[in-house]
Amino acid sequence: xxxxxxxxxxxxxxxxxxxxxxxxxxxxxxxxxxxxxxxxxxxxxxxxxxxxxxxxxxxxxxxxxxxxxxxxxxxxxxxxxxxxxxxxxxxxxxxxxxxxxxxxxxxxxxxxxxxxxxxxxxxxxxxxxxxxxxxxxxxxxxxxxxxxxxxxxxxxxxxxxxxxxxxxxxxxxxxxxxxxxxxxxxxxxxxxxxxxxxxxxxxxxxxxxxxxxxxxxxxxxxxxxxxxxxxxxxxxxxxxxxxxxxxxxxxxxxxxxxxxxxxxxxxxxxxxxxxxxxxxxxxxxxxxxxxxxxxxxxxxxxxxxxxxxxx
Numbered sequence: 001x002x003x004x005x006x007x008x009x010x011x012x013x014x015x016x017x018x019x020x021x022x023x024x025x026x027x028x029x030x031x032x033x034x035x036x037x038x039x040x041x042x043x044x045x046x047x048x049x050x051x052x053x054x055x056x057x058x059x060x061x062x063x064x065x066x067x068x069x070x071x072x073x074x075x076x077x078x079x080x081x082x083x084x085x086x087x088x089x090x091x092x093x094x095x096x097x098x099x100x101x102x103x104x105x106x107x108x109x110x111x112x113x114x115x116x117x118x119x120x121x122x123x124x125x126x127x128x129x130x131x132x133x134x135x136x137x138x139x140x141x142x143x144x145x146x147x148x149x150x151x152x153x154x155x156x157x158x159x160x161x162x163x164x165x166x167x168x169x170x171x172x173x174x175x176x177x178x179x180x181x182x183x184x185x186x187x188x189x190x191x192x193x194x195x196x197x198x199x200x201x202x203x204x205x206x207x208x209x210x211x212x213x214x215x216x217x218x219x220x221x222x223x224x225x226x227x228x229x230x231x232x233x234x235x236x237x238x239x240x241x242x243x244x245x246x247x248x249x250x251x252x253x254x255x256x257x258x259x260x261x262x263x264x265x266x267x268x269x270x271x272x273x274x275x276x277x278x279x280x281x282x283x284x285x286x287x288x289x290x291x292x293x294x295x296x297x298x299x300x301x302x303x304x305x306x307x308x309x310x311x
Contacts, residue, residue, distance in 0.1 A: 052178070052186035054132035060149050062135065067144040074139055078113040080128065080149040083227030088112075088148070094127040119143070128153060129199025130189040155229035156198045156222060158191050160209040162276055163235040164302025167194060170274045171212035174234075179204035179221065202226040209234045213268055214276035215259070239279065239299035244272045245286050246310030254287040284309070 061084070069075075078095060079088050088111070095113040097106035100121040106113065119141045125134045131153045139145055158174045161167055174191040178184050180203040188205070189198050202224050209218045216238035222230050245253045255268040260281040268275070279301050286293040286309045293309040 050187065051130075051190065052183045052188050054127055054130075058133050058182060059135055060133045060151055062147055062149045064148075065146040067146060069142060069144045071142050073116075073144070074119055074141065075114065075116040075144050076122070076137075076139065077144065077146045078115070078124065078126075078149070079111070079147075080126065080151050081227075082151060082153045084150050086227040089128065089151075091128075096125040098123045098125075131199060131201045152202045152226045153199055154202050154224035154226055156200060156205065156207070156224060157195060157229055157231045158198070158207060158209065159194050159231070159233045160211070160218070161233065161235050162216075162238050162240055162302070165240055165304055168211060168240060168274065168276050170214070170276060173210050173212060175208040175210075176200065177206045177208070179206055197229065200224055207232060207234065209236070211236075211276040213265070213273060214238070215265060216276045216278050236276065237279070237301040238276050239301060239303040239305065241275045241277055241282070241284070241297070241299055241305050241307055242272070243268075243275060243284055243286070243307045244309070245288070245293075246308050247288070251288050256285045256287070258283050258285075 080093055081088055090111050092109040092111060094109045095106065096104060097115060099105050105117060106115045117139065119139050121138050123134065123136050126132065126149065128151060131151055133149065133151065137145065156176065160172045160174060171192060172194055175187055176189045176198060178186055178188050181201060188200060191198055204221065204223050207220050207222060210216065216236045218234045218236045220232055220234050222232050224230055243255055245251060251271065253271055255273050256264055257275055258264045277299050279299060281298050284295050284297065284307050295307050295309055297305060297307055299305055
């Protein structure tokens with residue numbers, strides 16, 4: 001028999017709303033309600049690009065209700081929320097359930113995990129974005145447990161731009177480091193797509209933004225609140241050099257760009273290339289077979305220059 005009064009959870013498909021706030025500087029940071037129905041400072045770890053492993057030892061708050069069922073119909077129903085006041089997450093969560101022997105009895109990505117298992121002791125591990133947690137529980141005979149976990153998760157949406165020019169026509173890379181919590185000082189996630197939503201535990205983070213081609217780097221700090229998305233628009237004080245080889249359309253071209261100190265960027269292959277550069281003086285070299293073409297140029301912040309090389 002099922003009595004609605006035994007189900008303490010009254011949270012299905014609820015939405016939360018918070019007011020918007022706007023902070024304006026080189027970094028524009030906007031926070032608003034978010035549910036899942038939907039020379040720069042030195043980088044903390046210049047060479048470490050390994051993302052921190054999930055911390056499944058961390059437990060989170062949860063609501064639990066018990067539904068009485070006939071023996072043989074026991075099981076679990078697992079859901080999660082971003083914050084205490086938000087509705088259920090409507091995107092996939094990676095759930096792993098192990099029995100008392102450590103054997104995996106359920107492993108699936110879904111927003112709601114409905115699992116038929118016999119009475120016993122179980123361990124739950126869940127992963128949502130870069131946020132993870134674990135929880136032990138005991139299922140008794142003639143019980144079905146309805147559990148909703150409060151993940152304390154928010155979101156970051158990063159939009160790297162070139163100041164005065166907007167989005168650059170080249171791939172970006174935004175490294176997100178934790179400034180607080182168990183992963184403090186570690187790389188927790190990477191975004192390679194402007195505007196994508198990164199799901200992270202509430203806390204403080206440092207974002208290191210750079211472009212796939214070029215030497216421009218910008219750093220911004222952000223505080224993430226549970227159930228709230230922080231939109232970070234980072235304007236790089238840089239210019240855009242558009243390199244083009246004017247010659248045979250099937251030529252095999254390799255570009256090398258060096259600054260006034262002779263420091264070289266990684267080589268770029270192709271008839272053309274877009275390079276985001278810090279203000280300064282540069283030399284662009286185009287290697288075509290045994291032939292080497294060069295051009296010197298200056299670039300300012302917010303400036304776009306076309307560098308043409310050919311026979």
